[in-house]
Amino acid sequence: MNQKVEIQLFAKKLAKYKKLIDADIELYSKNIQRSTLSNYGAYSRVATDAFIDILKRGGKRIRGSLVITGYEMMGGENRKMIVQASRAIEMIHAYILIMDDIQDNSLVRRGGPTAHVALADYHRKHYLSGDSEHFGISQALNAMGIGNHASQVIVLNLDVDEELRIKASSILNQSIVTTAHGQTNDIMNEVNSDVQMKDIDNVLEWKTAYYTFLNPLTFGMVLAGADCRATDAVRDYCLSAGRAFQITDDILGIFGSEFESGKSPMDDIKEGKKTLLSLYALQNTDKADKNFLIQMLGNKDLTMSEFERCRDIIVDSGSLEYAKREATRCIEYAKNSIRKQTIDWNREGVDFLVGLADTLVDRRA
Template sequence: MSTSRIRKEVDEALLAFVDRQRPALLTISDDLGPMLSALDALLGGGKRLRPAFCYWGWRAAGGEDVPGIVAAAASLELLQASALIHDDVMDSSDTRRGQPSVHRRFEALHRAQGWPGDAAAFGSGAAILLGDLCLAWSGEMFETCGLDDISRRRGREVYDLMRTEVMCGQYLDMLEGTRGEATVATALRVVEYKSAKYTIERPLHLGAALAGARPDVTAALTGYGLPLGVAFQLRDDVLGVFGDPAETGKPAGDDLREGKRTVLVALSLERASDAQAAALRRRLGDPELDAAGVDELRTIIVETGGLAACEDMIGRYVEEAEAALEAAPVHDEARRALSELAVAATTRST
């Protein structure tokens, strides 16, 4: 199955699942309509990488092309929706995928209706609840995917571990931002648990477990998936500072305003002069950082060699993943697809 076909079938499975849930919510109250509209808008975007890796983990382990695996893989998009909604609340992000973040949508609804009370608090509360709903629905969609009980039982342990790891990674990310002095090592720990495992390794493991993978196949998928997941997040860190807003769907330098203690920032601080480090620490995390301030910090990151060092790391992790994939005991169709996904995950502009 081609990447474009996987995406199409995942989109269809997601739409069908949400449409099945819609009447029950609207029976409770028409006031839940904005919740569904916010979810529809969020699910309308995204790269569908996690479902694609899950599908090819299944195929790599010998699974056949059956509808149940698409629905199981598509459930990861509801888990991702939950993570994004909560992440945007914690980061006070204004946009997601080129449109207002969920908590900003509900904040705007509060203001438009002229309701009393704190619009921002209402927005955050509503977003947290929608994120929780997406988390619950991710499990429901997985359990009703159509695969047999034995397959789902094999996958459930991986699914549970994946959800635990991403929440722990999110906490570590928040902790590093609070402490304000992440090293490359601590930033990489956040990358591993918040992104690398969650985005690539565990979706591969989920698909493989559902298919009853041999231990050597699972180990090979780790050898490929974990370094590729790190490279994916490092590319995301670069885009968070240097990406084109028209491509990324977020304002230029948004990660700098949010004060994200990324590997890119840690590499820059390691190489910075005292004056450069002081400027970077002083302006990082300033929510009022303007375009000139963003340019100043970008210049520091480039001149210290932080950007070049991060690009070198991306290249090394990709090479490690490619070498592991070349030696993996999987059939050629899965190998080709995973090789293409490696390029899509690490050379993207969004």
């Protein structure tokens, strides 16, 4: 099967999964909003609505789709249950997005205000007493807690054997612990002047590869009864695809379109993010450009002309081309690792994973 056909089949399957997941989330959202108002009142509804807004606000549903893919690869047949499990993963994704936006001090998420910004606006519009920004962050933290723990309730009530529920829940939560360590290291990298490529690699693996690929895929596989041999077989694919995904994300973060990505291309420089792009540029440019880039990383008052010079440094140092080559290398490794497996998997699932890998470098958002 050629690459074009693989991508077309993947896109068709992803659209099908997204439709299922979105419909389930829409119904769940109405129920949880109604029960929140009935059981806890209008104040709690404010935080719940903020969480639901992020949960429902677009997205490709890649993580939820990987849950279904992992389950069906192993021969799972309970579609209703696995869509509910996908919802739980997407809820965890929304919870992590809210946390990430607070920590990055981001204003925009998927074309709209971030949760803490929207809640601060709520405070201002209703002329409430106190500090609007503090209120927004505080209530966003509550929204995170509500969404995260509601997702755990879903997992613990899935229609599968108790042993599988416990095993899946354990894998899920351990992966989130790893993701939290990845986020911790990412933030430390921002304030550390002596960041090495190994520090970047740790974040690529712990924060992105586990969270976006390994966690949802193995979660779905375990719910279908997969053993360690089966889940270990997808590890190389997930870690390599996750690395490619994040490298591409970092490229889009600086060189992508704000309209398509839903965030300003200046954000990563303003936040001082240490990525493969920025570190390679620092290691492979002249002293003047290196000093300039160091000064601009973390500069909240970054101007457009300064930002454009930063981009020029990244390009001229060879960093952009290096990052693209590395992402492509990781994708080829991921595809080969999944194709060579001898485990009796559902072929459509394998094709989905190969197609997903093919789309990573060329994505626009």
